[in-house]
Amino acid sequence: MFVAMSVTASEADILGVKSHILAEGLTPYEHRGAERLVIAVVGEIGARREVLQDRLSGLPGVDSIKPISKPFKLTSREFHPEPTVIRVLDAVIGDGSLTVMAGPCSVESHDQLMETADAVAGAGATILRGGAFKPRTSPYSFQGLGVEALRYLAEARERTGLPVITEVMEANQLDIVAEYSDILQIGARNMQNYSLLNSAGRTQRPVMLKRGFGNTIEELLMAAEYIVSAGNPNVILCERGISTFETYTRKTMDVSAIPVLHQLSHLPVIADPSHATGKRSLVPPLALASVAAGADGIMVEVHPNPDQALSDGPQQLNLAQFRAIMARLVPIHDLLREQEDGLRPRATAAAGAH
Numbered sequence: 001m002f003v004a005m006s007v008t009a010s011e012a013d014i015l016g017v018k019s020h021i022l023a024e025g026l027t028p029y030e031h032r033g034a035e036r037l038v039i040a041v042v043g044e045i046g047a048r049r050e051v052l053q054d055r056l057s058g059l060p061g062v063d064s065i066k067p068i069s070k071p072f073k074l075t076s077r078e079f080h081p082e083p084t085v086i087r088v089l090d091a092v093i094g095d096g097s098l099t100v101m102a103g104p105c106s107v108e109s110h111d112q113l114m115e116t117a118d119a120v121a122g123a124g125a126t127i128l129r130g131g132a133f134k135p136r137t138s139p140y141s142f143q144g145l146g147v148e149a150l151r152y153l154a155e156a157r158e159r160t161g162l163p164v165i166t167e168v169m170e171a172n173q174l175d176i177v178a179e180y181s182d183i184l185q186i187g188a189r190n191m192q193n194y195s196l197l198n199s200a201g202r203t204q205r206p207v208m209l210k211r212g213f214g215n216t217i218e219e220l221l222m223a224a225e226y227i228v229s230a231g232n233p234n235v236i237l238c239e240r241g242i243s244t245f246e247t248y249t250r251k252t253m254d255v256s257a258i259p260v261l262h263q264l265s266h267l268p269v270i271a272d273p274s275h276a277t278g279k280r281s282l283v284p285p286l287a288l289a290s291v292a293a294g295a296d297g298i299m300v301e302v303h304p305n306p307d308q309a310l311s312d313g314p315q316q317l318n319l320a321q322f323r324a325i326m327a328r329l330v331p332i333h334d335l336l337r338e339q340e341d342g343l344r345p346r347a348t349a350a351a352g353a354h
């Protein structure tokens with residue numbers, strides 16, 4: 001449940017509600033929305049629900065008590081109707097602009113990363129990706145350059161001005177990855193690694209959480225709930241394909257997850273057609289489909305010479321292919337968002353323009 005405070009509630013009233021929640025052994029989470037302040041009551045409420053509801057509604061400054069019908073609370077739209085907008089350096093994610101995270105699957109060398117970074121920045125990417133610690137299905141495959149790759153990523157950020165995203169595979173890598181990277185990526189294989197989620201929730205860096213390929217939308221949102229409830233509200237969700245009986249594509253891109261996630265949650269949604277399809281020829285159509293379905297952006301793998309790549313070669317775009325996809329994606333994104341603005345009530349569209 002959450003407590004909606006009245007517009008005239010004082011700071012003392014807000015404190016009073018929070019103290020009451022804490023005294024019950026539950027945790028209050030405050031959200032200052034566009035219209036008013038709301039406080040989520042999180043924890044095992046159980047049989048206390050009705051009594052608690054009565055007590056809270058009698059406290060000074062309380063307007064009403066509302067249920068949150070979903071098991072995910074802080075990540076739900078019911079609690080937080082406005083979209084979460086995340087700012088990292090000059091990049092803004094979730095504000096209606098198109099986020100494009102691009103770069104190699106793995107950082108393989110200094111020159112490979114710099115060449116890719118210059119090209120994707122020049123073509124309009126907003127965030128640079130590159131794997132330093134790689135979760136590989138086979139222990140014999142290239143495992144990433146580790147800290148050396150982190151240093152190259154930081155150098156590429158200086159060179160291009162683009163913020164950097166890279167994967168963190170375990171909690172004991174968090175400090176070093178957060179030192180070099182602007183956004184922490186938690187990969188599909190770690191989506192339900194709860195100690196990693198909790199630890200990432202205690203950092204100040206935004207986190208992109210990728211959907212596990214065997215996980216439901218609800219499980220993804222429950223995993224995001226771990227990060228937000230641990231204290232980090234800046235979570236980006238990523239649809240990257242799920243396992244189905246289909247074998248022609250590497251995984252099956254669940255395009256419907258994009259609008260479902262937007263309906264259920266206020267968190268931004270990024271689509272990754274590279275890992276979903278595993279085939280470079282399928283990346284452009286699925287990127288377009290994702291943006292048409294309302295994704296806040298895409299993540300695509302780009303390599304100067306994909307045939308020589310040490311990981312995921314068949315799905316990486318070369319530099320010219322990345323430029324080509326951007327030339328199609330940007331005008332389509334702009335057109336779709338213009339149409340959406342036209343459909344919104346006038347007052348909202350005007351407010352959004354400020």
Ligand code: PEP
Nearest residue numbers: 131187188189210240275
């Ligand atoms: C990646 O983006 O580098 C990656 C390994 O993706 P996923 O976790 O979705 O497989």
Ligand code: MN
Nearest residue numbers: 105301311312
């Ligand atoms: Mn990859």
